[in-house]
Amino acid sequence: MLMPEEHFALPNPRVLLVILLVGAVVTLWLVSYVIRRLYWYSLGYRRSPGVGVRCLTAVVAAAAIGMYVWGALHLVIDKTTADQECKAAVGAARAGDVDRYEPSFVPLGFGCHVAGGGSYEAAVPGYVNPAVAVLGFTAVTLAVCAAVGASQREEAERS
Template identity: 35%
Template sequence: MITASDPWQEHNFAALLAILIAGTATLLGLAGYLCSRLTRQARRGCTPVRLWRDLSLLTAAVALAVYLWGCLHLLFLEDQELAERCERQRPAGTPTLVGRRGDFIPLRLVCEASNGHDYSVVIPGYINPAVALLLLLALTCALISVVLHSDPPRGRPPRNRPTTATDKEAEQT
């Protein structure tokens, strides 16, 4: 049994497996939706709002795929392999290892040394920066979509605004 005070913690296997299953299901759902947006009928009804929304979903899906790829690096490693990786990748001058911990956000496996320093192993270095950049891009695309959706085209009243008598008078003049 692993306790919170145990210095040799790794990623919880059940949580890792749940993230991989839920993430894969979400990724497949996003891929299916985005593929449906490529049909001729969907392309005819494409508006800037829908385009930015779909770009946001696409970049979020790519970020999820990169994160899941990082999780797969952890899935099949045994405790002995993790210890060997910590030893092999220990920086020069680093004293003995005193612990190991796994974090999901950011995704990493950290080896802790007795001098208080730590270093990350197993997860490729590009995973976390790529996920952060892709999520920032997805947020930007989503915000552009929201701004375009809330700003009606010039010359037409907003969709949900009821037409009043003064609007009809202004149209007649």
């Protein structure tokens, strides 16, 4: 039985291109921010309390975004590659039973759905989503700590 073509849709290439470009630019900007901050700090310019926490926050955020971009790179696939990925994920015996693809950007994944057998993840490595989640949570936590520390320092300076 032939399935409609929309069941075998690949990830939207325009969305994927925007994710890759914006992610790469933001990651590089964060890394350059850390390098500039640490360089200025080593020279004695712009020495402020909390620069270490802000730099660590930027490094962890860059790692989270970079990991997401790395996973998104695995979604740059064509029909042939998608078929091969699904065949590897579900096994050669069930490769003919794949009835649709299930690409997603959050969480990052490319699923191969087998009729009556569920979905199998393919293309995106299994470590990407947990790493993005842990790094993202850590970056947000560090950002909150940096903001609270800055607020406490301002309050202490006023009194």
